[in-house]
Amino acid sequence: MANIASGFLCINLDKDSELNKSAVHEIINNLENNDLFSYGGDCHTTFNMENRVIDLKFTGKWSCDSCWEWIENEISDGQNNVELSLEARTILLNSEMSGGSFEYSSRYRDRVEKKNGARKFERYHHTELDSDWPRVLEIIGAYNLNQGDSKYCGNDVKITLIEKSEAEKYLFEIVGNDGITILIDKEYEEVEFFSVGEFSYVRFESINEILEASDNGDLEPGEQIWEWFGNGELIDDLIGQKDNCFRKKKGHKRK
Secondary structure, eight states: OOOEEEEEEEEEOOTTSOOOHHHHHHHHHHHHTOGGGBSSSOOEEEEETTTTEEEEEEEEESSSHHHHHHHHHHTSSOOSSOOSOHHHHHHHHTSEEEEEEEETTTTEEEEEEEOTTOSSOEEEEESOTTOOHHHHHHHTTGGGSOTTOEEEETTTEEEEEEEEOTTSEEEEEEESSSEEEEEEETTTTEEEEEEEGGGOSSOOOSHHHHHHHHHTTOSOOOOOGGGSTTHHHHHHHHHTTOGGGEEEOSSOOOO
């Protein structure tokens, strides 16, 4: 079975046009019964008649590219291979849309936007989910913390700068669904040490403790941070929703 992406879309209907309720229900029924929007579960829709907003939550195969393409096809100039009536297609064409899709911890997120009258989505993809930890901490401004200070980032993840040295080494505690302690050499952009919360075999409270343990051979080789099962999820929690990490797609299609 292919990977399953979660998608969401807000369709803001044109408020200056007369509301064709029958065509709106046609759109909703088609989406809810469309296999492209329910690969890994049901497509759920809600319609706020007062505000003229259709909200969707759905799932797609691998990504939700096929879902975006289905909508684009329905509002294209072509008359072939369309499933909606002209009235329903016109409603979608004259709507503003915004949404996106993601597969949590897989390093994939995208966003889409459509203006009233546009026949294509503007598509954006997240460019930083493959970043290593020195870059992730730079993106969220963690190096600007004062020693002992904390801040919350992303999906309610707490970051505390335990200590920093004149040699540009930074010791952080990062607590989300899991907690890690991580020592960064900022000058060389390297992770020198990390341990995972309560599963850590030893706890360190200072940079010198870690460096001395390393020099004395007291640190046994362990898994690397990129091998840890929670690595992708924690990075996604921190930067997955940051607007400045999305870039406009140029014909890229995720496989």
